[in-house]
Structures are given as structure tokens and as C-alpha cells.
Amino acid sequence: MNTEAQEMERIFERPRALRSATTHYCPGCGHGITHRLVAEVIDELGIRETIVGVAPVGCSVLMYNYFDIDMFEASHGRAPAIATGFKRARPDLPVFTYQGDGDLAAIGIAETIHAAARGEKFTTIFINNATYGMTGGQMAPTTLVGQKTATSPTGRNCETAGYPIKVCEMLATLDAPSYIARVSVSSAKHVLKAKQAISKAFQLQLKGFPYTFVEVLSPCPTDWHMTPQEAVEWLEENMFPQYPLGEVKAPKEGV
Amino acid sequence: MSESKTQKKPKRARIAIDEHFCKGCGLCVDNCPQHIISISGTVATSGYYPAQCPDPENKCTGCTLCARICPDVAIEVFKAKKVDGGAH
Numbered sequence: 001m002n003t004e005a006q007e008m009e010r011i012f013e014r015p016r017a018l019r020s021a022t023t024h025y026c027p028g029c030g031h032g033i034t035h036r037l038v039a040e041v042i043d044e045l046g047i048r049e050t051i052v053g054v055a056p057v058g059c060s061v062l063m064y065n066y067f068d069i070d071m072f073e074a075s076h077g078r079a080p081a082i083a084t085g086f087k088r089a090r091p092d093l094p095v096f097t098y099q100g101d102g103d104l105a106a107i108g109i110a111e112t113i114h115a116a117a118r119g120e121k122f123t124t125i126f127i128n129n130a131t132y133g134m135t136g137g138q139m140a141p142t143t144l145v146g147q148k149t150a151t152s153p154t155g156r157n158c159e160t161a162g163y164p165i166k167v168c169e170m171l172a173t174l175d176a177p178s179y180i181a182r183v184s185v186s187s188a189k190h191v192l193k194a195k196q197a198i199s200k201a202f203q204l205q206l207k208g209f210p211y212t213f214v215e216v217l218s219p220c221p222t223d224w225h226m227t228p229q230e231a232v233e234w235l236e237e238n239m240f241p242q243y244p245l246g247e248v249k250a251p252k253e254g255v
Numbered sequence: 256m257s258e259s260k261t262q263k264k265p266k267r268a269r270i271a272i273d274e275h276f277c278k279g280c281g282l283c284v285d286n287c288p289q290h291i292i293s294i295s296g297t298v299a300t301s302g303y304y305p306a307q308c309p310d311p312e313n314k315c316t317g318c319t320l321c322a323r324i325c326p327d328v329a330i331e332v333f334k335a336k337k338v339d340g341g342a343h
Contacts, residue, residue, distance in 0.1 A: 008269065012322045012332035023327060027303065028280035032326030188286045188320035221280075228280040 015039035017048045019068045028228025030218025031060050033185040034127060034194070038098070039067065041199045045206065051094045052086050054079040056108075058100035059133040077108025080115035083122040094205055095122040102132040105141040105165055112167075119176030119210030123201045126167060126213065129220035130239060137223030141165045144242055149223070164242060168215050172249045178209035180249040184217040184240070186232040197247070209251060217243055268317025268334040270308050276329035277305035283321035283330060289314040292321060305329075 014020065017039035025031045042048050048069055055063045057076040064071035074082040079097035087095045104112050104126050112124070131149055132138040138151040142164050146155040156164075168182045179201050183194035194216060201212035217239050219231035226234060270292075277299065283306050284292045291314050295307040306329075308315070317334035 007336045008333035009336050010331060011268075011317060011334045012319045012330070014328045014331075018328060022276055022301070025326065027278035027326075028282060029326055032328065033324065036325075036328050185324075188324045191323050228282055229285055232282070232285075 015043045017042040017068055019066055021066050023066055024062060025059065026220075026222040028219060028221040028231060029059070030129065030185045030216065030220075031063075031127060033191060034098075034125065034216050034218065035060075035063065035066055037185075037191070037195045037198050038096070038125060040195060041202050042069065044199065045094075045202055047094050047202075047206070050092075051096065052083075052090075054083045054086070054095070054097040056097070056099040056103040057134075058103045060098055060100060060127065061134070063098060077103050077106070078111055079103065079108065080111040080120070080122075080124065083124075084115055084118075084120045087120060087122045091121070094202065096125060096202070096205075097122065098125045098127070100127045100133065101129065101140045101142040101167075102135070105167055109141070109165075113171070113174075116171045116177045116211045116213065117174050119178075121205060121208065121210050123205045123212045123214070125198065125201075126215045127218045128167070128215050128239075128243065129218045129223075130164070131220055131223045133220050133223055137220075137225075142167075144238055147238075166243065168213070168243075168248045171213055177211040177213060177249060178251050179204050179212040179247070180215075181213070181247045182215040182217065182243055182245050184235065184245055186217065186219060186235045190245075193245075200250075204251065215243070217245075264313050266313045266315075266335065268315045268332065269310065270315060270321060271331045271333065272306050272308060273329045273331070274299040274305040275301060276327045277301070277303065277325075278327055278329075279303040279305055280326060281306065282324045282326065286320050286324045288318060288320065289316065291315060 053071040139149045181197040183197045184190040221228045221231040292308045299305045319332045322330040
């Protein structure tokens with residue numbers, strides 16, 4: 001071993017809220033990064049013992065195996081309904097849902113809109129990778145116009161398949177949600193900003209603010225048929241213009 | 256040789272890549288500002304070619320960007336303790 005004279009101290013390690021488990025995610029998947037960001041925020045706010053997570057159906061369906069917190073598995077798209085029940089039964093506990101675009105923006109869009117409209121006091125982390133990851137890369141509501149997927153082999157045709165849903169902007173038209181932001185995990189710089197947004201959402205929830213929502217643009221190298229490097233470049237070139245980053249809605253006073 | 260001219264800096268920081276977790280996606284390679292991380296040519300027990308950071312020139316600054324982009328939390332970062340006055 002290297003016997004360096006100077007002592008080294010560990011400045012970055014696995015957050016306590018993440019179990020020491022190998023994830024089933026593909027190499028270069030944004031889910032792993034977002035999992036770690038959520039776990040880091042949970043650690044920093046000291047809410048690991050109390051927080052309740054609701055797992056979705058989709059690629060992150062097994063996230064309860066990776067988080068060392070109390071978690072519940074919702075049926076497809078119904079995570080906001082489960083979270084509403086948790087939060088109303090135990091308003092003292094922080095609650096969050098973690099959902100992909102197939103879960104939140106397709107089958108669960110009704111639950112999402114109504115939970116937001118009611119101003120339920122939980123946080124939603126929304127992973128937008130512009131495709132259905134788990135089922136093999138079919139067209140999702142968030143798929144870009146012209147994007148090739150398994151069910152749009154010549155590219156999404158807006159004549160027949162319409163246009164992608166901008167979930168952040170849509171929810172921002174409602175009065176109740178207090179914080180809505182869109183972030184990305186395509187580079188280390190964006191990851192730092194993503195963590196700030198997730199942290200702000202959880203802090204607002206702890207202060208009693210209604211419905212907080214963070215959309216995370218995430219690469220899906222496998223279903224985009226790209227290398228991880230090509231996937232992050234494709235994300236920044238094509239998804240950033242369609243899904244502009246930043247806070248869409250935030251409380252005036254700030255945190 | 257010109258060894259004395261290019262005298263090595265002392266090691267300021269280092270990273271430890273856990274081959275059990277690393278899936279060789281290479282995002283750390285792209286995000287390292289010092290360009291000292293590469294993909295190993297040897298397959299790990301996981302079946303992937305893991306990232307490696309030999310860093311013989313002690314270039315690592317401990318910026319933690321590689322660990323922050325890592326989707327598999329495979330990287331730990333260590334930084335030299337600041338020593339005031341030297342001896343214990």
C-alpha cells in the first residue's frame with residue numbers, strides 16, 4: 001500500500017440513507033444519480049428516521065431495495081394517492097414520491113394533477129427520460145417530436161401522437177403548488193444544481209408548504225441506443241430546448 | 256534525467272473506485288477536470304470494465320465531481336488533512 005506521509009480524510013462517501021447495494025440500473029442511468037441526491041438531502045436534513053418514500057412502477061420500481069428508509073410500493077401511477085394518505089394520516093412525517101414519466105405523466109397524470117391542485121403537502125421527484133425505460137423504450141408522453149422509439153420507429157409524429165407534455169409548466173398553472181423546478185443530471189455542474197432544488201423542495205415541505213415538485217431530466221442510454229457519453233450530449237442538445245431548466249414556480253419569501 | 260525539474264507534488268487527494276459497484280459508464284472520465292480517470296482494460300468480477308484512477312503525478316485535487324456524477328455511488332474521495340505545525 002501507498003504509505004503517504006499525509007493523512008487522508010474521507011470527504012465524499014455513500015450517504016447513510018442509501019443501502020450498500022448494487023442497483024439494477026443500466027450503466028450511465030440518471031436514476032442512480034438522483035437516488036444519491038435524494039439520499040444526501042435526507043441525510044443533510046436529518047429526516048432518515050421519519051421520512052416515508054413512495055416507489056413507483058417503472059425502472060425505479062425496486063428503489064425500496066436501495067433506500068434505507070421506510071418505503072411503500074404504489075400501484076402504477078398511484079404514488080400521489082398513497083402519499084396523500086400517508087401525509088393526511090401522519091402530517092408530522094415528511095413524505096415523497098419518486099416517479100418516472102410513464103408512471104407520472106401517462107397512467108398517473110390524473111393523480112398527479114389532482115394531488116397538486118389540492119396542494120397536498122408532499123414532494124414529488126419526477127424522472128423525465130423521454131421514454132418508457134422498463135418496458136423497452138416505447139413512446140412516452142414526454143417523448144420529443146421526431147424522437148425514434150420502439151413504438152415511433154420513424155420518429156414521433158405530431159400529427160398522430162401530438163406533442164410532449166411539459167409537466168412543470170402545466171402544474172405551474174395551478175394555484176396550490178408552492179415549488180416547481182426542472183433540473184438535469186447530465187453533468188456534474190447540473191447535478192449540483194439538481195441537489196439544491198431537491199433540497200429546497202424537501203425544506204419547503206418541512207416548513208409546511210403545499211405540493212413541491214422537482215422534474216429531473218435524466219439520460220437513458222439503453223433505450224436511446226447510445227453510449228452514456230452520447231446520451232448526456234443528446235439530452236443537453238435536444239431536451240434542454242424543449243424542457244428549459246430552472247424554477248418554474250417558487251414561494252416569494254424563499255427558504 | 257529531468258526528474259528534479261518536474262518534481263512531483265505531494266498527494267493532495269485521491270479517489271477510491273469500488274469495482275464491485277462500478278459499471279464502467281465512463282461519466283467520471285468525462286467529468287474529471289484533471290483528465291486522470293480512465294476505463295480499465297481488465298474485466299471486474301461484476302462483468303464490467305471499471306473506471307480506474309492511477310494518478311501517478313498526484314494531479315487529483317479532490318473536487319469530488321467524479322463522485323457526484325457517478326450513478327452507482329462507486330467513488331469515495333479522500334483529501335489530505337491540513338496540517339498546522341507538522342508534528343502531532
